[in-house]
Amino acid sequence: MTKVVEEKFSISYDADEGDLNNHEIGALALGRSILGVNDAVSQANALINKGAEVKLKVSAPVREGSIIVDFLLLASTPNALALLKYLGFSGAVGAVAGGSLIEVVQKLKNRKVAKVTIEAESNVAVIEVDGEKIECDKYVAQLAVDKKVRDSLHNVIQAPISGKKNAKFKVLNEQEIEVLVIDEAVAHSFSPLPVGSLESEEITKETTTVYFVQVNFNSKRGWRIKLADGQEYAVELNDNKFMANVNQNKQTFSKEDLFEVILEKRSLYRQTRSSYQYTVVEVTNHFTDKDRRLV
Incomplete structure (x- = not known):
């Protein structure tokens, strides 16, 4: 890697006995600690910098004065160094809104996470x-519920400091x-x-075109859509006005009709599996003859 920028930081352990x-x-404890810093940096880089080229080095031998380990992070761009602020390993100007990863994990107090919500187009989770x-910041939230990072x-x-008197x-x-x-x-x-912690929940919304290939005139559940790429999904229909119009015009409703909808996707990422739920929030257009339009 051609070095462009770098930032030095150290971690220190001390105790009264x-x-x-x-x-x-x-x-073993020191080795795991150094590997832990490397893993945290790698995971944060993959998430925040989308895998930009960075390299972490131990820049000097372990020093006395308690136990101090010096690190040097090399990066190809200045922005790539920002991952240290997200983790809490940097004192650079410009704090992360809501706190760094270390600060947020401390707030969690080792409690089981029930839900992490990240709204579309938002940097806040x-x-x-x-x-x-x-x-907190959306990247911090995702790191805070990542098993490898924790x-x-x-x-x-x-x-390294558990059970040691006045250790820091x-x-x-x-x-x-x-x-x-x-x-x-x-x-x-x-x-x-x-x-049992939920790893992450992400909610996104997009305007897209769909065919309703399965309908249920009696409930908002039991509907199914087909996207332009041929993918089909079971959905919940939450547009009451459209539902009422469909029930009034059952004879004219066709599975061949193309509709424009606002589609919400709720992604649930857990340690063992991931699941996805789709909801049609609103039907905004019906591409058909004027006298047959339901919207």
């Missing part, structure tokens, strides 16, 4: 846990100024993603 107090850390709604944060933050995890910028501090007492918030 034990190995960390003696500037030591288990090789809403995470629901125990009846509480937490607003495992990475556990290995980077919680595992710190992120330092290039000038070694503290950007973030997590005390051992709250590090349990960075446990792996709870089993």
Whole structure:
């Protein structure tokens, strides 16, 4: 990779007793921590930068003064470095609205995520846990419910300091100024993603043309549409006015007629499977002779 820009940051562990107090850390714990930082950076890059070329390096040996590991992120564009802000590993100017990944995961307090809603054309997501709604950036929300990312944060933050007296995890910028501090007492918030958590819910709407290949004159359920590319989907029809017009003109309704509709797609991404629900929010046009139009 041709280096264009770079940003340095460090992570630090210290405690009042034990190995960390003696500037030591288990090789396995350190290895998992470094790998965790790498995995988090890789996942964030794939999501935010769509796989732009970045390279993470450990730029110096582990240093004393507690335990400090220096990292150097190389990127092909300045924008690609922004992923560090999303993760919480950067003190660069311009905070992420709603908090970084580390800050949002701390707010979740290791609770099972019930729902993540991302509206179409919006940069804001809403995470629901125990009846509480937490607003944050859409990329942060998706990272916060990604199992691999949560495992990475556990290995980077919680595992090295868990059970150690007055232990702290710190992120330092290039000038070694503290950007973030997590005390051992709250590090349990960075446990792996709870089993049964919903990974993500995304809602999109688009205007498209469809054929109604299956109808139900008695219910908004039981309808089926066919798109221009030949794909068919079961849908719920939520346009009451159109439903009423269809019932008044059953004889003239034809499955060969082309309609313009606003179609909502609700995508549910879970750890074990994904599902999709389609709703016709509104029928906006009926492409047929004037005397047969239902819209």
